[in-house]
Amino acid sequence: MEKTTDNVIISIKDLKKSFGSQNILDGITLELHEKENLVVLGKSGSGKSVLIKCIVSLLQHDEGSIQVGPHELTDINEEDLMEVRRKIGFLFQGAALYDSMTVRGNLSFVLSRLSESFSEAEINTKIVEILESVGLPDAIDQMPSELSGGMKKRIGLARTLVVNPKIILYDEPTTGLDPITSNEISNLINETKAKFNNASIIITHDINCVKKVADRIAMIKDGKVYKQGNLEEFINSDDDYIQSFFK
Numbered sequence: 001m002e003k004t005t006d007n008v009i010i011s012i013k014d015l016k017k018s019f020g021s022q023n024i025l026d027g028i029t030l031e032l033h034e035k036e037n038l039v040v041l042g043k044s045g046s047g048k049s050v051l052i053k054c055i056v057s058l059l060q061h062d063e064g065s066i067q068v069g070p071h072e073l074t075d076i077n078e079e080d081l082m083e084v085r086r087k088i089g090f091l092f093q094g095a096a097l098y099d100s101m102t103v104r105g106n107l108s109f110v111l112s113r114l115s116e117s118f119s120e121a122e123i124n125t126k127i128v129e130i131l132e133s134v135g136l137p138d139a140i141d142q143m144p145s146e147l148s149g150g151m152k153k154r155i156g157l158a159r160t161l162v163v164n165p166k167i168i169l170y171d172e173p174t175t176g177l178d179p180i181t182s183n184e185i186s187n188l189i190n191e192t193k194a195k196f197n198n199a200s201i202i203i204t205h206d207i208n209c210v211k212k213v214a215d216r217i218a219m220i221k222d223g224k225v226y227k228q229g230n231l232e233e234f235i236n237s238d239d240d241y242i243q244s245f246f247k
């Protein structure tokens, strides 16, 4: 897809974030476009999770700007922040489900928090639809303890999808899964995009996942974007640092 400023959904400019004397993000400038999967690569501790936490204002940035749709996050008011958060689904690394509730309970909890006006029948229809989208319609009455790691990831994604987010932030979606299940989750990320037309930022160290899902890649090094480009440009790069991720 052509990348014009018209289809920019998140625009990050010169973003800085420090913890004490550690400058974790030191001038990140990056855009996410509609309907694209942007993979963020970088070694452990380079600030990838800090970056996506700044995007949902779980962390406050020190300098620079983050624009999500029409909203600038610096000094955003509570009401606008709620609107931004409704647009963004965040799939945490260890996305925990409520252990004492069934899958249905976990999903209906999110839906009823989103709007009190949903009827029970509406909630049920939505839950069935979303569970079909993640390939687990039969898990509806299961407890989280009965689910495998891969199934938990799928239900975590279902919980993110029930609120119909325009943007999904995936923090290491395949970590801890075997290669076959990882591959299924990578496919699911693509299927989700095809079905719901969302844009995503995906943080991962799993190069097979990168190869499957990336429309574009941004690599972070020393708190800055070291390189941006498509998969081919990364694979064919003769930069040793970049190659160390792909070999």
Ligand SMILES: Nc1ncnc2c1ncn2[C@@H]1O[C@H](COP(=O)(O)OP(=O)(O)OP(=O)(O)O)[C@@H](O)[C@H]1O
Binding pocket: 019, 024, 042, 043, 044, 045, 046, 047, 048, 049, 050, 051
């Ligand atoms: N709330 C916090 N307070 C203090 N330091 C923090 C906080 N959050 C993150 N950091 C530090 O920021 C640095 C970057 O962390 P971050 O989790 O973003 O790395 P990452 O690139 O996502 O790493 P990984 O690939 O291992 O998940 C680390 O040194 C971490 O200790």
